[in-house]
Amino acid sequence: MHATLPLLLETSFPALRRGRLDTLQVNLGYRCNQTCLHCHVNAGPSRREMMDAETLALIPRVIEARGIRSLDLTGGAPELHDGFRDLVHTARNLGVKVIDRCNLTILSEPGQEDLAAFLAANEVEVVASLPCYSAKNVDAQRGDGVFARSIAGLQQLNALGYGQPDSGRVLNLVYNPLGASLPPAQGPLEAAYKRELFEHFGIVFNQLFALANMPIQRFGSTLISKGQFKAYMQLLKDNHCDANLPGVMCRSTVSVDWQGQLYDCDFNQQLALPLPLGTRPHLRALLAQDLADLPIRVADHCFGCTAGQGSSCGGALNA
DSSP, X not given: OOOOGGGTSSOOOOXXXXXXXXXXXXXXXXXXXXXXXXXXXXOBTTOOOBOOHHHHHHHHHHHXXXXXXXXXXXXXXXXXXXTHHHHHHHHHHTTOEEEEEEOSGGGGSTTOTTHHHHHHHTTOEEEEEOSOSOHHHHHHHHOTTHHHHHHHHXXXXXXXXXXXXXXXXXXXXXXXXXXXXXXXXXXXXXXXXXXXXXXXXXXXXXXXXEOOOOSSHHHHHHHHHXXXXXXXXXXXXXXXXXXXXXXXXXXXXEEXXXXXXXXXXXXXXXXXXXOSSSSSOBGGGGGTOOOTTOBOOOOGGGHHHXXXXXXXXXXXXXX
16 A cells, blocks of 8 residues: 655645644544445454553543543444443443444444444434445445445434434434545535435435545555546645634544544544654543643645535534
8 A cells, every 4th residue: 555644744734723622533443344445544354453441441531531522433343342332331421422433334244233222322423424325336435235234224223213303313424525526515415415315215314524535545545546646635735725724623633543542633643643742642641631722733634624615524614
């Protein structure tokens, strides 16, 4: 796989500083039941990196010490971690909103038959990957049969109240472009998703998050192989919008990798660009350290968050 970091370090991206820490985004490990072209984590079934019990036990302590409001669990498939359910229980008992970055097909994996019911019982907010409402496009990006399994997963969640009005069980979907282009406007795309999914499958959901593909890891390497890397970076830079800077996720979120090390965002994590807080800042540092006003490490991939309507883990910044 081609290394993208050397192509990103020299940057003209504006300097940023942190605000109040609101969200702890934790990558529980890189093991996943899917292998997706756009995946910036390079996750897959053969990955074995998973967070150990000692590091996992630090998460509730940090939540209390820093007054964290949201715990955002990602991977790989975070549900494949043996400690996933206990962590969800503990965080919910602390009054924290828990977000599960769910690929939907995990709901039909052997041994996960009760996962959807568990998420519903604990009022976990589900952010589900569905890069298109077309079976052809989804299977091209994620593998044969993924679309059908994803639809079945969404119907299962709907049956438990997810996405239904006034249920309190939030179901948001995530769209990524198939290739080297910016996502279309989030509002009209969300309307199209809602229309198509309801008309054809009876599926409802709350919001659609339109995310730009980041020029790192598997997707970045593919761009290099196809000779498209420079053109895609130029597309991001040409569409940079200063109005998106106040809302970028790195100002209020800290990313934690499977070893407990800290990063400004999930993308910096995959580029091994740690939080500027010592040599290898670790989750335990947050037991005493306030990150407010700390500088944020930026590089050229950051233009992926500010191009056009903007892009964050919560979708467009200016939808």
